[in-house]
Amino acid sequence: MSTASPVPTELTQPGTHRPNMAELDLPVVENPAEVAPQDAREISKLFFERLDTVVEGTHEHQYVRNTLIELNLALVKYAAARFRNRSEQMEDIVQVGTIGLIKAIDRFELSREVEFATFxxxxxxGEIKRFFRDTSWAVHVPRRLQELRIDLAKAVDELSQNLDRTPTTAELAEHLGIEEEEVIEGVVASNGYTAGSIDMPMEDASDHSPAPLADRLGGPDADLETAENVQALKPLIQELxxxxxxxxxxxxxxxMTQSEIGEELGVSQMHVSRLLTRITSRLREGLLKAD
Incomplete structure (x- = not known):
C-alpha cells in the first residue's frame, strides 16, 4: 500500500487560506505536531469546543479538524509502537493508525467527559489490527475464519495451561461454544496465514545439499482421469x-471393426454404427450427470 501520509497538508502549504484566529477565538498553533503532549491535550479541548460550532465544509471547519489531527499524531505513534515487531513497514502502520485517529476525532464528543486519548x-x-487481519494473510479467506483463527489461538493457549497438554478438537469446540467441524475448518484455514516457497531447500540430515521441495513434488498422473472414468462407467454399463x-x-x-460386428450379429455395418452412437451417447450423458 502507499505510504503517503493521510494527514491533510493544507496547514503547511505556502499561501494556504487560514481563518482569522480572533474570530475563531483559538490560539495560533504554528507547528501542531511539535506541541508537547500535555499542551496538546489542553489545546485539543479548545479546538474540539470550536469544532462543534463551525459549519462542516468551511475553511474554518477544515482548519480546526486538521489541527486536531496534527496535534494528536503522537497518539498514533504511541499505539503503533506496540506493532514494531511486525513485518510491515512502520510507515504503513502509522498511516493506517492515522485513519483511526481521524475516525475518533469525527466521533468524539466533549459531553462524554472522557479524555480524548482514552477515547x-x-x-x-482497532484500525491497525483490522489492517493486519485483512492484508497479512498469504491467501484470501473469509473474515469469519480470520477471526476464528484468533479465537482458536487464544483458546489453545488457555486450555494448554489448564490441561497441561494440547487440547483436543472436542475440547476446543466446547470451550468456544461451536461445532467440532467449525474448529477443523478454522485450523485448516489457519494454514493460509503464511506461505512458504516450494523453491526453498528442504532440511534433510541425509543430504549434504538439500534439494528444493519442488524437486520432490509429484506431477499429475496422466492415467488418473482414465481410471476415474472407468469406475464411473461400470454402473452405467451394468444398466445396458x-x-x-x-x-x-x-x-x-x-x-473388432463395425463390419466384423455386423457379420457377427447379422446386421449391416450402418446399423452397427447407429447402435454404437446410441450406446456411447447414453454413456456420455450418464457420465455428465455424475459429474
Missing amino acids: AVPYIV DDRDRRILRMRFGEE
Missing part, C-alpha cells in the same frame, strides 16, 4: 442390455 487509542489500535454390452465388448474390448 481515540481503541480506534487507532446384453446385446449392447456385447457390442461394446466387441468394439472396444476385442477391437
Whole structure:
C-alpha cells in the first residue's frame, strides 16, 4: 500500500487560506505536531469546543479538524509502537493508525467527559489490527475464519495451561461454544496465514545439499482421469442390455471393426454404427450427470 501520509497538508502549504484566529477565538498553533503532549491535550479541548460550532465544509471547519489531527499524531505513534515487531513497514502502520485517529476525532464528543486519548487509542489500535487481519494473510479467506483463527489461538493457549497438554478438537469446540467441524475448518484455514516457497531447500540430515521441495513434488498422473472414468462407467454399463454390452465388448474390448460386428450379429455395418452412437451417447450423458 502507499505510504503517503493521510494527514491533510493544507496547514503547511505556502499561501494556504487560514481563518482569522480572533474570530475563531483559538490560539495560533504554528507547528501542531511539535506541541508537547500535555499542551496538546489542553489545546485539543479548545479546538474540539470550536469544532462543534463551525459549519462542516468551511475553511474554518477544515482548519480546526486538521489541527486536531496534527496535534494528536503522537497518539498514533504511541499505539503503533506496540506493532514494531511486525513485518510491515512502520510507515504503513502509522498511516493506517492515522485513519483511526481521524475516525475518533469525527466521533468524539466533549459531553462524554472522557479524555480524548482514552477515547481515540481503541480506534487507532482497532484500525491497525483490522489492517493486519485483512492484508497479512498469504491467501484470501473469509473474515469469519480470520477471526476464528484468533479465537482458536487464544483458546489453545488457555486450555494448554489448564490441561497441561494440547487440547483436543472436542475440547476446543466446547470451550468456544461451536461445532467440532467449525474448529477443523478454522485450523485448516489457519494454514493460509503464511506461505512458504516450494523453491526453498528442504532440511534433510541425509543430504549434504538439500534439494528444493519442488524437486520432490509429484506431477499429475496422466492415467488418473482414465481410471476415474472407468469406475464411473461400470454402473452405467451394468444398466445396458446384453446385446449392447456385447457390442461394446466387441468394439472396444476385442477391437473388432463395425463390419466384423455386423457379420457377427447379422446386421449391416450402418446399423452397427447407429447402435454404437446410441450406446456411447447414453454413456456420455450418464457420465455428465455424475459429474
